[in-house]
Amino acid sequence: MEKVLQLVRRGEGENIEFKEFLTSYHLREGRFRQLACQMNHRIIMGKGKAIYVIGVSDSGQIRGIDESKFEETVEILKKLAEEVEAELSSVERYSINDGLVGIVEIRKTNAKEHILVGTAGHVDHGKSTLVGCLITGKPDDGDGATRIYLDVLKHEIERGLSAEINFAVFGYKNGKTIRLKNPVSKSEKALVVENADKLVSFVDTVGHEPWLRTTIRGLLGQKIDYGLLVVAANDGVMRTTREHLGILLAMELPVIVAITKADMVSEDRLEGVIREVFSTLRRVGRIPFLMKSPEDAGKVSELMAENRLVVPVVVTSAITLEGYDILEEIFFHLPKRYVSEEDFLMYIDKIYRVTGVGTVVSGSVKSGELREGEELYIGPFEDGEFRKVRVQSIEMHHYRIDRAKSGDIIGVALKGVRYDELRRGMVLSKNELNAVWEFDADVYVFTHPTLISAGYEPVMHVETISETVTFVEIDGDYLKSGDRGKVRMRFKYRPHYVYEGQKFIFREGRSKGMGEITKIFV
Incomplete structure (x- = not known):
């Protein structure tokens, strides 16, 4: 007693x-x-x-x-x-x-906690630099030196613009951050995965307007727990900022806002950008909270995990590392949001041909658990069929693991299928599934210059699928900007695996909207 x-x-x-x-x-x-x-x-x-x-x-x-x-x-x-x-x-x-x-x-239990954070924001607002400084603990040189840790394509490095989804990882051991001395080293990343008791994986997306499709794929295609929206203090809130915020909110994600490049502006300008960010968040029904100390992180993270309307706002500088201690504390306290106990399912994001290994597919685990040696179904192929394959090995950030769970970003080596037979948007599943050509959906049109009628053909983004769909039937005959309505839709070129309740985004030029699948036809 x-x-x-x-x-x-x-x-x-x-x-x-x-x-x-x-x-x-x-x-x-x-x-x-x-x-x-x-x-x-x-x-x-x-x-x-x-x-x-x-x-x-x-x-x-x-x-x-x-x-x-x-x-x-x-x-x-x-x-x-x-x-x-x-x-x-x-x-x-x-x-x-x-x-x-x-x-x-x-x-x-022994299972590591693993949260996924998706970055978003306008081009050149410092997304990759922010993540590079976080995972190394090193300040930037003012010329984007830390960005090279995430930009891996030749033209990305030369132009200083990310053009593809990149992944970064850092971890905590007994509450202390594990830093990467050389973030491009596969062995160092593997050591973080091995030694950490909590992992944070960043899905670093693209800010340049022409690659919005890639950004949407990164945010919808991974099982992201939280969104990190970046706003540069010298630019403020841009149209792309609002667009990316809209995507994060459509996914019902809790959001953190990092105001970058605070060292480049005056105090008055910084205060003005903070007010602009607060106003933008309040207009979409969010409750901004300006973080001034790492001591606030525990309570705010708890509020944020319980109520996604709360949005922490952190002022940062990659030169001085101002605000980075606050971000580290926030990520340390944030819990995993979703752990699905359903059977294993993973949408394929990337496909590789690896010498000595064979066909490797990567993505984030949507539900369930996967073990090395298991048999799975992969598909749908062009004819709508699913085939059996065997899992030869599993890696997470270049570290070999024998078990993966919901939310992990993994690469899976497969036996029983060729590299050239696969495409992004296919699924790996414990169960044999049904390919879907046609489905009903409730949609909301954000913007469209005229009227949408039957026969309209935008690109639909759901999970890692990016596919042209046809609006076959529309209740009420047409839709315009700001309208909600019921639509029967059909994939134009090939079937996919989708299911009721999935949210998606559709776009065509500057026309954009979102929806939810309500009924599938098989």
Whole structure:
């Protein structure tokens, strides 16, 4: 009982949480998710361990509860722990006032926590430089030296513009950041994956307007947990900034805003850009919060994970590294948002022919778990069929692993299929699936210069699929900017695997819209 009293005297905070009791009410989806985020936060603060004191009120008053409430509370804590990939390592009970109080210790299992962050923002606003400084801890030279860690194509390096989706990784071990001395070294990236107990993978997208299609693919095609929107202090909010913000919000992602290049402008100009960012966020129903200290990161990250309307805004400089300590603290505290227990499914993003290995496909795991040696289905091919293949090996950021889970970015070596038979947008699945040509969708038109009628053919982006679709039928005969409506759509060239509930973006020139698949026809 003395142990309980000591914990009560310490009070709630860090990795200690008081709970008088939990009931079936706390299993309701919204409340359960909130409590799971809270538990994950306590585990992170405790560097892998959280302590729940039950039978004690939020204010720290020892009340005691009966046997049935005690057991129900422990069972619900067990369910919450499973949700965040943790387990109850011990349960202690003590009698008091004809009731029980207890101490439940919860520890993270061996599985690494892995969050995916997608960058977005206007060209030359410093997305790649920001990520390069984060993963190395080194300041930039003012000429984009750290950007080269992510720009790997010859013309990207020469022009200083990213033209392809790039990936970067950094990690935490016992709460401390693991830095990369040489971010282009595959072996260093592998060591981060091996040694970290929490990983952050950045999906660095493209800001240049002509490559918007690539940006959309990067944000929709990966199982991203959070969006990092970059705004340069010398430019402010641009049209592309608003467009990328719209994509992140359409995906229902929590967003962090980093104002870069703060060293290049006056205090008055910086204040003006902060006001502009706040105004932009408020217009789309978000609640901006200017981060001034790393100490705020824990609480703001918890609020952000529970309510995606909260948007932390961080002022940064790649030259002085101002604000980078705040960003590191935010990423450290942010929990994994989605862990799907459904069967394994991965949309293919890239395809490689590797000497001595064979055909390798990469992407982020949408759901389930994959183990080396398993048999999977891949497809659909041109004829709509799915074929069986075998997993020869799995890598994550160049580190060989024997198991991958939902949210991991992986490369999978396959046996049973040729490189030239595959294309982006196919899926790897535990189950044999149905190819889809036609489906119904609810759509919303952002912008279109005239009227959209049957026969309209935009490009649809869903997961890693970028395919021309035909609007076969439209309820009400036509749609215009700002309209919502029901549409029957059909893939023009080949079938794909899509399913009800998936969100997508469609565009054609400067015409853009979004939608959700409501019914498929197979």
